[in-house]
Amino acid sequence: MGSADEWVRRDAAVVWHGFTQMACYADNTPLVIERAEGHELIDVEGRRYLDAISSLWVTTLGHRVPELDQAVRDQLDRVAHTTMLGHGNRVVVELAEALAGVVPVDGPHLLFASDGAAAVEQALKIAFQYWANRGVEGRTAYLALGHAYHGDTIGSLSVGAGGFGTDLFDPLRFPVVRAPGYDDPRALEVAAGLVGDHADRLAAVVLEPLVQGAAGMLLAPPDGYATLAEACRRHDVLLVCDEVATGFGRTGTLFASEQCGLRPDLLCLGKGITGGYLPLSATVASQRVFEAFLGPDLSERTFYHGHSYGGNALAAAVALRHLGLLTPDVLAGVRARSRELHELLDERVAPLPAVADVRLRGLMGGVELDPPRDGLRWGRRVCAAAVRRGVLLRPSATSSCSSPAHRHVR
């Protein structure tokens, strides 16, 4: 056993935490979790915390959901993992069939991976090769939005907008056509215009429908997407929706694309796909995209890409059971809880002088602080105070939220 301090010391000695300055990791009173129950995390000293960030947006129905626990156990008695390269696995077929019935994509075909960034990376490469396979030259660029976050691999970092301390990698990023982010009310309209201007060199438009999560929960109006979707159709540019964060009920519908009236050519899924149990992601391609890759065996039309653990059977089994649990009632519950939370935030949090804005879509929400000057680490301090009161929150990227353009975006 040992005390929490002792576990933090052991942790800091050997574990390198992502997005974390390890020189002061231990000083920021990190939690070392041992187990969980429902919505609560329990640390090594038995203290309980409300997991208000859903373990960074992956947990959907809580921890230790009996049906999901059982799905993993049952699959363990069959097989944990077999390769998807050139062969199939029963539970993965069943999951793909179930997802194909609910994703907002026409004639869906699913390529599985393990992380959201990999799902985005796959979508980027598929979009690129789609044009090559069709013999169209020059369609090699992407249009992406300001403040976008699509993951940390080089390709997903390239369509991402930077910030989050990643500017160092700018020389490794490929250039993209950049529209404004959701803090600009004209973002989608400008993006639609840019599609027209750059159509002959665009392979795809990549966006996070409805909510730019990592940017600080920036919101776009659902009815703003029609013009952009129409521009993509008219100029024959592929549309990639990154629903790694917004998928699986987070915004009150199974997918945010539904609310936006979008039917993307490529859809990226991750995070909540397994209810937060195991790493799994997927790139969903429409029939017309998929068909462009059909050709003779071993030909250059094949998509030469695949991850060792893509379509892991344990993850697929829990994802399949989880999808069955996301009933219309559960989604209605998300919308009802969202209304309650919105009222309470408006009543108790929004009027505080230290608060610049409160943003919420479904159960994705953020409170933007209004510190009198930079460098006060208010986000860090507020979250530490919340943890002392038994609620785990997380300060979002300071780079995007400290820019004046982000203030007062009600």
Ligand SMILES: *Cc1c(COP(=O)(O)O)cnc(C)c1O
């Ligand atoms: C988290 C996230 C990703 C990256 O997913 P990982 O599993 O962390 O690689 C991609 N896109 C969006 C919108 C995300 O929120």
